[in-house]
Amino acid sequence: NAGVTQTPKFQVLKTGQSMTLQCAQDMNHEYMSWYRQDPGMGLRLIHYSVGAGITDQGEVPNGYNVSRSTTEDFPLRLLSAAPSQTSVYFCASSYGGTNEKLFFGSGTQLSVL
Amino acid sequence: QQQVKQSPQSLIVQKGGISIINCAYENTAFDYFPWYQQFPGKGPALLIAIRPDVSEKKEGRFTISFNKSAKQFSLHIMDSQPGDSATYFCAASRSNYQLIWGAGTKLIIKP
Numbered sequence: 001n002a003g004v005t006q007t008p009k010f011q012v013l014k015t016g017q018s019m020t021l022q023c024a025q026d027m028n029h030e031y032m033s034w035y036r037q038d039p040g041m042g043l044r045l046i047h048y049s050v051g052a053g054i055t056d057q058g059e060v061p062n063g064y065n066v067s068r069s070t071t072e073d074f075p076l077r078l079l080s081a082a083p084s085q086t087s088v089y090f091c092a093s094s095y096g097g098t099n100e101k102l103f104f105g106s107g108t109q110l111s112v113l
Numbered sequence: 114q115q116q117v118k119q120s121p122q123s124l125i126v127q128k129g130g131i132s133i134i135n136c137a138y139e140n141t142a143f144d145y146f147p148w149y150q151q152f153p154g155k156g157p158a159l160l161i162a163i164r165p166d167v168s169e170k171k172e173g174r175f176t177i178s179f180n181k182s183a184k185q186f187s188l189h190i191m192d193s194q195p196g197d198s199a200t201y202f203c204a205a206s207r208s209n210y211q212l213i214w215g216a217g218t219k220l221i222i223k224p
Binding site: 004040041042043044045048058059090092099100101102103104105106107 | 147
């Protein structure tokens with residue numbers, strides 16, 4: 001049982017480049033979400049999904065795009081990377097379409113130069 | 114009204130002592146208050162959570178104390194161990210709306 005798997009673990013981008021952070025879970029969780037973690041700021045919700053085909057914006061959605069075509073996968077796309085997007089990104093999932101008892105991946109450390 | 118304020122930012126406790134981390138919120142509609150534990154290089158993991166219908170919840174050495182009138186809740190770690198050294202986050206949410214997170218407390222337990 002792998003839980004929540006994020007790839008890659010580390011990534012360096014140049015300003016303006018685009019990329020996709022991958023997230024997959026094998027727990028059949030309906031709720032999936034993306035957070036960014038910055039020092040001294042806790043975690044901030046970027047986008048979330050309560051099921052396949054359903055996505056919604058969180059607190060800081062600008063510059064990011066998501067889709068949910070399957071229950072298992074929830075990729076996060078950076079459309080045109082900016083230095084302000086340098087952060088650690090976490091994908092999280094939970095059972096039953098709620099944000100209670102979140103299971104987190106190990107994170108992706110992203111640097112935008 | 115959406116903020117959750119967490120203190121202290123960092124905390125050093127001797128092995129065997131009690132670690133106490135505090136959080137305060139403003140939105141009285143919040144009805145779910147979890148604590149997450151995060152080790153370096155890992156994602157946060159749910160430690161314990163409480164709803165406002167009880168004033169205290171205990172799981173092993175970890176206890177949440179909840180004061181609805183003061184809009185505060187705290188995490189107590191009894192008999193703190195070096196393995197408890199981690200960053201702890203409090204959070205709050207209202208009826209499955211998004212979690213609002215505190216800024217985190219880095220806890221170091223000295224052997």
